[in-house]
Amino acid sequence: MPLVFSSGNEPFLEEIRLDNYRGRIGQLHTQVDWGWGNVADEPWDKAEVRSSLLQNTASLGVFWLFVGFGRGKLAFHKNLNASASATFTNVAFYDASKNPGSVPGEQFYTGLIDAFATWMRS
Structure with missing residues (x-):
């Protein structure tokens, strides 16, 4: 399932799968540039x-x-x-x-x- 974080200069897109979903949101959250816009x-x-x-x-x-x-x-x-x-x-x-x-x-x-x-x- 595609996951899109709407932040940064461009959306941050990753895929969540049955073999990688545990803790994935928390892990990806740290990689997102949260300094853009008023999302x-x-x-x-x-x-x-x-x-x-x-x-x-x-x-x-x-x-x-x-x-x-x-x-x-x-x-x-x-x-x-x-x-x-x-x-x-x-x-x-x-x-x-x-x-x-x-x-x-x-x-x-x-x-x-x-x-x-x-x-x-x-």
């Missing part, structure tokens, strides 16, 4: 994200799960499906809490999988 609230290219990334990939069978953690508000990501006029069937948001390490593993992964399962059923 924690409003991206500067909202229209491009909505049209190029989300709308154009819906017909390709691509599912986007935005995972929020830490202190950011992530208003843009949380509200992508908040209105009837801006509904993306291939997008969900999961709030992993301010400290995802404190969330029990089963609860954390259930939260991730539930959104994907809902999309798969639709």
Whole structure:
């Protein structure tokens, strides 16, 4: 499964597999350049994200799960499906809490999988 960290000058992309998933997020998190932009609230290219990334990939069978953690508000990501006029069937948001390490593993992964399962059923 591709994993994209939206930070740095360019997105940081890695793959998570069954043979490398344990501790992988924590390991990758240390390699990400977190000094760019205001990703924690409003991206500067909202229209491009909505049209190029989300709308154009819906017909390709691509599912986007935005995972929020830490202190950011992530208003843009949380509200992508908040209105009837801006509904993306291939997008969900999961709030992993301010400290995802404190969330029990089963609860954390259930939260991730539930959104994907809902999309798969639709």
